[in-house]
Amino acid sequence: MPVHSGEYLRLGPLQTRIKTHRRYSEHVDDVEAAVMAQLWLQPRESLLDVGCGTGSFLARLRDSGHSGPLSGLDSSPAASLACAEIRGVRAVVGDAVQLPFPNAEFDAVTARHMLYHVSDVPAALRETSRVLRAGGRFVAVVNHADVTPRIASVVREQAARHGATPSVSPNAEVNSASLPAQMAEVFGPVDVVAHDNSLVFDTPEPVVAFGQALMNFYGVGDDSPEQEAVAAGIEQAVRAWFARNSGPWRDPKGYVVCTARRRD
Template sequence: MSNVDGLRQQYADDRHLRVRQEIHEQYSIPNVDFAAWVLERGGLVGQKRVLDVGSGSGSYYRVIQKHYPSIEYIATDFFYGVLARNEAQNYRVVCDAQQLPFADASVDVVMANHMLFHVQDIEQAIVEFKRVLNPDGVLLTATNSIQTMPEFQALFRRALLLLSTHVRPNSPYLLPPHEPFTLENGVRRLARHFFAVVRHDLPSALVFPEVDPVMAYLQSLRSIRESMLPPDITWDALMEAMYDQVNRVITLQGELVINKLSGVLIASDAGGFISDYCAHMQRS
């Protein structure tokens, strides 16, 4: 299965995404509404038109409807199945982030949350985001740190090294799926296109007292991660090794703690967090 085929299967509907969202809601400490947290830092007050690229089933739309009801919200996604679950009935567009069907300087805010690491040409997508933004528009790109969930990464690494003859300590098989666009390398990518970029972090943890929700979380990622496995490892063999490790940890320690580091990168040429500075420089 290719990566594109895996994504198509992953987002044929919102079933797998919902599994992870519900696990985050139930087992996260502290329990923070991540979408609301992102939008609070994005400064949506006073904005008129928001384009949500890779909107999925609409977790950000629900927050916007509640806290910013006057905003015109437009949802887009590459995959119709998951987009069909978005409640923004009159403003849904199936399209490619690398070729947006919107006019130049036509929106105030572009959101591209937890999706840029799936895009084939990330630089082209960022160029498109900037094209459709007003000159003082703002881009919000929530993503994960390369260091997020180190406990999962350690368990994956150990299982892969035990099961495969193709894996070496620096093997690409060990990279997490979000590696192409993280909180760390995303700053550099955005800074090539925007005058200013700011990073906000939200550390938290998943605390699992039992094995089943851990395995449900991992199984929900199958269509994304299976294509990244070495040729001599099956998904079922990997999950068997992961189950054994997770079960041992919980049996010995009473719980499995998975530390998380996610956040949002905000970029603009003259608006949002940088607007006061730009206004001051113009007066000087």
């Protein structure tokens, strides 16, 4: 069972987080371009995107003229449906720890911002290796352990105050410090490129929206009785911060793009 699986029953909160990173990052933050730069994907090669989410990465590959087979797998039916709408994409509902594909099916596999949701990361990495052809490339993206600490602490505090069952941040266990060694166990040498940045906000509204889009990670799901109270508490705390402080709200963040090849 994927961890935090309730978070992706609908894609709204994910879309809010993606838009926030695009619009409010201090330096341009284009994770998809960072992955493409490490992937060296040739136009006719096959690619599997594990945890494909909204499908924007697959759509971008297709729109850029990629003609090889593109597949997207996600444990969320909503994500799989979104990917199925992209021309020529094979979309599958499934779990990264048990990929429903034959051995050596793909030239490249990506897992962008998703391994921290997986119940057994070594198993998912072994599965990735299994479905890659010999010499095929794997590119994974994970966050630093302590991303956007200021908004995270507001959400955590409000969740606790309103009695939500606390849950550990998804980045606590699988992050930029831990993943390279885990990948090396399965693949051998791993190339790591770090992208450090910050979210910078001049007004409270986008901070509130971003914080509310993180609630599920702190034990406040769509069906939680405390959801409304926590959302209101986040808004109040963020507005109070802007009333007390003149400068912008700055929250550091960052991720690594890790690349490896399947051993022959």
